[in-house]
Amino acid sequence: MEGRYTQRLADDFYQRSTVEVARALLGKILVHEGAAGVTAGRIVEVEAYLFHNDAACHAARGQTARNAPMFGPPGTAYVYLIYGIHYCFNVVTGAEGEGEAVLVRALEPLVGLEIMAERRGTAAINKVAAGPGNLCRAMAITKEHNGHNLHDPPLYLADDGYVVSELVTTTRVGISAAADLPLRFYIAHNPFISRK
């Protein structure tokens, strides 16, 4: 149990294009050592948001107080509140000064299943961390993690050697602008994704 996900992603993991990082994040582990205990899950679904030619990206119109973390160094957390209710967790990518990020949309719960189920109010394992809002709820990720360096506890990314067998590329969910861009990626046939 302890030490299983200690192989944290190093800085050079993020030293490549946002799309490459997004695809590489599939299969990696998101770990949160929270007050209620450790929760962790495998990333099975992500979306890329690009600085250039992507009107759906929060940073598309330049830097503001809200999207500032997106312009920070890659490997930073960008967490924001959407619809006044749900948090969305992103991994900042792209060079410093370039507002890009990868939205993590779904996890396969691996550690702390009971904690996650209680936070979510459901024990349905394939729905506990499916969808960006639900994922943050299950993992207790909030605005306080905004700007956090994802190399360090309590919130970090790890690699357990898992290899993705088949990767699917589709258009992103829930956006009106740039809805035709193929920037959503998920593990094929995975039962934990938020939707087909």
Add this chain to the structure above:
DNA sequence: TGGCAGATTTTA
């Protein structure tokens, strides 16, 4: 300074 849209989720 106010109004509105939004990378969602659940069912009032």
Add this chain to the structure above:
DNA sequence: AAAATCTGCCAA
């Protein structure tokens, strides 16, 4: 289909 509920951002 529509509500729940917050806030950054720009003038609908």
